[in-house]
Amino acid sequence: MIRASGRKSKGDAEVRKREGFDSEKILVLPESRIRELSSHPLLRPLFATDIGYFPHAKYHYRERPDGCDAYILMLCVGGAGWIQVGEEKRKEVGKYDVVVLPPGAKHRYGASEDNPWSIYWVHFRGESARDFVDLLPLESHTLQVSGRDAVRLIEWFQPCYELLSRQGYSLAHCLFANQQLQQLLSFLAMQRTPGGDDSSKETVERSIQYMMLHLGSNLSLRQLSEQANLSRSHYSAVFKRVTGASPLHYFTRLKMQQACTYLDLSAWSAKEIGAKLGYGDSLYFSRVFRKEIGMSPTEYRRKMKG
Known part of the structure; x- marks a missing residue:
């Protein structure tokens, strides 16, 4: 689960939230189930481990000095926030921006204090995860989609969450949910390339x-x-x-x-x-x-x- 520390680091102006957000959605698969998914021939190429939605996530902040063990994808559907990977320059994130953070990379991110973001997010792993991400036209870990395309992405996020949260972790439901994830990533791969217009x-x-x-x-x-x-x-x-x-x-x-x-x-x-x-x-x-x-x-x- 994504929960923020209440401790401030030197130079940070953000207030960091300890509790959840109103109407939030969050699901984290048990590690035992993740091990089973990673060994199944139909699921090991790509599978979600965590998924959720944080609306109007004021004071949302996350810092991982050692990175995450999965890719992190976030879709901002309102408000604003920021990300910073390693020692790279902090990058602002706005409405309809998609963020993809690589595993194992030091990073931190948070919501704007004045205009906090609403984000759909998913963590995913798998033998083919990097291959999918390599297809994405990312620039500084982000890409922007249109409002219409953001709606389509949400239509893929929601079934993933509903299937995993309400239908349990059965093989069939996990398989269908991860097919939705593959469609989401494939759709993002078709977006225009960085530097294009x-x-x-x-x-x-x-x-x-x-x-x-x-x-x-x-x-x-x-x-x-x-x-x-x-x-x-x-x-x-x-x-x-x-x-x-x-x-x-x-x-x-x-x-x-x-x-x-x-x-x-x-x-x-x-x-x-x-x-x-x-x-x-x-x-x-x-x-x-x-x-x-x-x-x-x-x-x-x-x-x-x-």
């Missing part, structure tokens, strides 16, 4: 739409950058920052995805499909398909699906 994201989205309309063409980097009204180098950098892939590689992926759809839903030959996607050489089309999909068009078509 909304205009960059919109530029890339328009470029992808342009690609989709020209899957039968062989678009060049020059054509794509001109359509985006950017230099080739700037366009390539923006596109890769937002998508993680180069423009031409992304375009090839779209073509191969469409090739899979044609193979699934039409009787066209691989040669005909390649031609529809701008590949005059059927052998070259097959090589590209195998590289992206991992098998030949013929093998893909024979594979049972659905």
